[in-house]
Amino acid sequence: MKTLNLLLVASAALLSVGAQAATGEEIMTKSGCMACHKVDAKLVGPALKDIAKKYKGQDVLAKMLPKVRAGGPGVWGPIPMSPNPIEKISDADLKTAVQWILSL
Ligand code: HEC
Structure with missing residues (x-):
């Protein structure tokens, strides 16, 4: 019985780890x-880290989300970022990812 209890506790702990929200890095x-x-x-x-440095102290999240979604060049040079459509990354994941970048 004691072993069974331990097993239950252990599997519950594993489950809660699995259910944790993915970090920005995992999402990216x-x-x-x-x-x-x-x-x-x-x-x-x-x-x-350079992106975080460039926008440090600025409230750019609302502008950054559509920029990353649509892709495009011009801010960092002539090489465009390819578009990142909803099939590739959900709105919630995109927000977590960009918040994570800006926090670096
Ligand atoms: C095909 C290569 C490529 C992929 C894939 C890519 N990026 Fe980029 N990313 C770039 C390039 C190139 C730039 C610079 C664009 C510019 O100069 O405006 C950039 C710029 C950015 C910026 C800064 C934008 C700005 O206006 O300063 C963010 C934030 C960013 N990427 C996040 C992401 C996220 C999140 C993903 C995944 C959903 C992603 N990128 C996927 C190439 C890529």
Whole structure:
């Protein structure tokens, strides 16, 4: 009985870990963003830390969400970001990801 209780507690703990919301980094990995972005270094797109630095102290989230959705060039140079449609990343995940980037 004691073993069974322990097993139940252990599986409940595992379940709650599984149910936790994904972090910005997990979302960006799963949504393919990390093919072009790295946290510390420029790849195809700017380093995520450089994005955070550029917009530090500015309230840019509302502007940034449609920009990342639509993609496009011009802010960091001539290379465009490809569009990131809803099939690739949900509104909620996009918001978590961009909030995470801006917090770096
Ligand atoms: C095909 C490569 C590519 C992919 C995939 C990509 N990006 Fe980008 N990203 C770029 C490039 C290039 C830029 C710079 C665009 C510019 O100069 O305006 C950029 C810029 C950004 C910026 C800064 C925009 C600004 O206006 O300063 C954010 C935030 C960002 N990306 C987030 C994301 C997220 C989140 C994803 C995944 C949903 C993603 N990117 C996927 C290439 C990519």
